[in-house]
Amino acid sequence: MSTEAKTHPLVVSVSPHVRGEESISKIMWTVNFALLPAFIMSVYYFGPRALYVTGLCILTAVLSEHIYQKALNKKVTSNDGSAFLTGLLLGMNLPSGIPFYIPVTGSFVAVVITKMLFGGLGYNIFNPALIGRAFLLITWPKLMTKWPMPTANFLEMDAKTTATPLGLLKEEGLAKLIEHFGDKAALYKSLLFGSTAGSLGETSAIALLLGAAILLYKRYITWHIPFSFLGTVALAAWIFGGKEGLFTGDPVIHLLSGGLILGAFFMATDYVTCPTIRKGQLIFGVGCGAITMLIRLKGGFPEGVMFAILLMNCFAPLIDRNVRPKQFGAVKAVKEVKK
Amino acid sequence: MSRAATFERGIHPEESKELTAHKPVVTAPLPARVIIPLSQHAGAPAKAEVAIGDTVKKYQLIGSPQGFVSAPVHASISGKVTAISEFPHPSGRLVPSIVIESDGLDEGLPLTDNKDYMDLDADRIKALVKEAGIVGLGGAAFPTSVKLSPPKEKPIDTVIINGAECEPYLTADHRLMVEKPQEIVNGLKLLMKSVGVKKGYIGIEKNKPDAIDIMQKAVSGESNIEVIPLTVKYPQGAEKMLIKAVKGREVPSRGLPMDVGCVVQNVGTALAVYEAVRFGKPLIERVVTVTGNGVREPKNILARIGTRISELLDLSGGLVDSAVKVISGGPMMGFAQWSLDVPVIKGMSGLLVLTESEYVSSEEYFACIRCGRCVDVCPIGLNPSMLSILAEKGHYEEAKDYNLFDCFECGSCAFVCPAKRPMVQFMRLAKSQVKP
Structure with a gap:
């Protein structure tokens, strides 16, 4: 076609005229995918109830976002994977033996109140899934801390409940906790593979780390938050966590339990609610770790990851305003020429 | 290496x-008409030194610089000045330009x-x-x-x-x-x-x-x-x-x-x-890469300043049916053209034609999710995420505190943005609303 024959108008738009491959939905679905190993482990240990609870969370999350956007005549983004992810994360943060209205309420609070009412994805201040869980924990404290024993035998499901490892540690001390599992090696092994009591998705450290590795490899998350978070917890657990004085604590138990791995890699790293600047993310991670250990060692709850992340979410905008990336040309010109 | x-x-x-x-530079045939903008440079436009009806020779000065930051312009062909008026310019604006109809002789002032x-x-x-x-x-x-x-x-x-x-x-x-x-x-x-x-x-x-x-x-x-x-x-x-x-x-x-x-x-x-x-040869021609899947035979063409870009596109086999966007320059910082009658200017390094399937809309975008990808790629070390949000909300003065004016609009932030935000547009908007 000669240019003379060119009749339809040319598109004029701002540069750049080529774009990269990433999109919000691609990122969100990849994070969902990265949670798959931990989800499979939760079904293995907690049986059909894991499917039931998580499924209810996801369904409520996606539906409530869809209905909200339809009702208010907004652009419908309920299939971008973000509501799905909120539902999945909330489900993984719940115990298995809860009645249906708990996941449904939690998901609604997470998606509609925490995210949509603040303006939707990008504008929320707090991690939606964690606000959902905090709401549930405060509203139904008994039901939310009833931990069924994990078992690979579906028939025994809901038969017995028990305390979580951190609950035991807090109430009865390290010696009792080890005794409960036989020996230290058995305790570590249970923590790694997830055969301990706890929320659905928090128990298997190995499965969570596999998913985290995917996200790190894809550069969907960077090391800054998880490693500063985990490092602070390990250090604080080692220094202050022991009953026999300073530097006698067991960091491994603290690292592998209480939803720390799930929180550090999948929840604290939520783009919207953590700082944008890498240096700021280190501050954020250290803050999360410090508050987690403060709650675990001195607070009323055996676990502190959820409140730690939510509290640090408040600081994210402040950190972003005060930490700047290394700016090009911040050096003085005169000095450079003389060199 | x-x-x-x-x-x-x-x-x-x-x-x-x-x-x-790997395509050697080919010389474009002598254009029948050139449109030579008096502003092809940063700084003050040149002042016309010829009048309608004048005959000019190649290399002849037709516009003289005004002030220190300015540059003269020269006739790129020999012929007759037929118009001095505002014509579409690759920058998207109308710019005072001198139109010369060729006499077909391509007669130049002597070079030694x-x-x-x-x-x-x-x-x-x-x-x-x-x-x-x-x-x-x-x-x-x-x-x-x-x-x-x-x-x-x-x-x-x-x-x-x-x-x-x-x-x-x-x-x-x-x-x-x-x-x-x-x-x-x-x-x-x-x-x-x-x-x-x-x-x-x-x-x-x-x-x-x-x-x-x-x-x-x-x-x-x-x-x-x-x-x-x-x-x-x-x-x-x-x-x-x-x-x-x-x-x-x-x-x-x-x-x-x-x-x-x-x-x-x-x-x-x-x-x-x-x-x-x-x-003593004035700048009257340059090499332009005419490329992209939107032209049939991409080429490197040595073209006279003032040649209409439609001629270069035709020389490259013309546009394919699915061509939707013609860009002066490269895909990252180039300017999309609304007319194919704009002339080649001194700063035009390429003409890139993109097809429908390569076209990315910048109309539909989402709220910033603060993923930090833009911060990780900004060569100047700015926080484009914050700048775009400030610009979007109209907080232009505050954007200055985030070194808005260090941004040279390379578009790296927009390239990596998963929310597909028009980052460069936001920067330009903010820059246009405050004094540096």
């Missing part, structure tokens, strides 16, 4: 240079070969460069003579020739280095002489190994000129990034290359300097 020099951060868009990288051109002194070189109307041919079109005349308190010790050509698709500089290496080196030597420096560099991205080889051979006899292979990364060819890669110096915030003793000139500019100083 040894370790390549580079800068921090940046992006890796698909290069797409294979369309034209000054064989002793290397013996000319610095002031004479600068004067010849200024008279020839040479501006930066990389795209910014800053008058070259101004760059060569820094104030006394800014001593210059280095001249760098920019052969990075980091914009995807473009190969005009690549072809010039392969086809006219000696002329470019001579241009560099003249530039070095004009600012009185002993050290010259030619920075070339490693995706042009043939150009690196040829330029290395061309400088083999010159102990004070070095070819620096550069990492293939966008925006490696931005002045500040190039200086950082080659000399390790950082141009200060809001500063100029001369603040760190450097003068940077594009490959094509060096060639134009050589031709101006040796032959």
Whole structure:
């Protein structure tokens, strides 16, 4: 076609005229995918109830976002994977033996109140899934801390409940906790593979780390938050966590339990609610770790990851305003020429 | 090849240079008419020195510079001036322009070969460069003579020739280095002489190994000129990034290359300097890469300034049916055109035609999710996420606190943004609303 024959108008738009491959939905679905190993482990240990609870969370999350956007005549983004992810994360943060209205309420609070009412994805201040869980924990404290024993035998499901490892540690001390599992090696092994009591998705450290590795490899998350978070917890657990004085604590138990791995890699790293600047993310991670250990060692709850992340979410905008990336040309010109 | 020099951060868009990288430059036929804008450079527009009805010869001055930061323009063909009025310009605006109808003779003012051109002194070189109307041919079109005349308190010790050509698709500089290496080196030597420096560099991205080889051979006899292979990364060819890669110096915030003793000139500019100083030849033509999947036969074309881009597109086999966007320059920083009647100007390095399937809409975008990808790639170390949010909300003054005016609109942030936000548009909006 000669240019003379060119009749339809040319598109004029701002540069750049080529774009990269990433999109919000691609990122969100990849994070969902990265949670798959931990989800499979939760079904293995907690049986059909894991499917039931998580499924209810996801369904409520996606539906409530869809209905909200339809009702208010907004652009419908309920299939971008973000509501799905909120539902999945909330489900993984719940115990298995809860009645249906708990996941449904939690998901609604997470998606509609925490995210949509603040303006939707990008504008929320707090991690939606964690606000959902905090709401549930405060509203139904008994039901939310009833931990069924994990078992690979579906028939025994809901038969017995028990305390979580951190609950035991807090109430009865390290010696009792080890005794409960036989020996230290058995305790570590249970923590790694997830055969301990706890929320659905928090128990298997190995499965969570596999998913985290995917996200790190894809550069969907960077090391800054998880490693500063985990490092602070390990250090604080080692220094202050022991009953026999300073530097006698067991960091491994603290690292592998209480939803720390799930929180550090999948929840604290939520783009919207953590700082944008890498240096700021280190501050954020250290803050999360410090508050987690403060709650675990001195607070009323055996676990502190959820409140730690939510509290640090408040600081994210402040950190972003005060930490700047290394700016090009911040050096003085005169000095450079003389060199 | 040894370790390549580079800068921090940046992006890796698909290069797409294979369309034209190995195609020798072809000369466009004499156009029947040229439209020569009086403003083809940064700074004040030139003033018309001819009237409608005048006959002009090729190389004849038709617009004289107004002020220090300005440049003269010359007739690129011989013929008759038929109109002096506002015409569409690749920048998207209407610009006062002189239209010349060709007499078909292509008769030029006589050029003389000054064989002793290397013996000319610095002031004479600068004067010849200024008279020839040479501006930066990389795209910014800053008058070259101004760059060569820094104030006394800014001593210059280095001249760098920019052969990075980091914009995807473009190969005009690549072809010039392969086809006219000696002329470019001579241009560099003249530039070095004009600012009185002993050290010259030619920075070339490693995706042009043939150009690196040829330029290395061309400088083999010159102990004070070095070819620096550069990492293939966008925006490696931005002045500040190039200086950082080659000399390790950082141009200060809001500063100029001369603040760190450097003068940077594009490959094509060096060639134009050589031709101006040796032959007294004004800048009336340049190489334009006509490329993209939207043209049938992508080419590197030597075209007269003022040739309508439709002629270059036709020369490249015309547009394919699915062509939707014609861009002056590269895909990262180029300007989308609304008319194919705009002329080739001094700063036009390429014409890129994109097809429907390659077109990315910037109309539908989402709220910033603060993923930080833009912060990780911004070559200047800004927080584009914050800047875009401030601009979106109308907090323009506050954007200044985040060094808004250090942004040179390279588009790296927009390239990586998963929310597909029109980052460059936000920056321009904010810049237009506040004083620097």
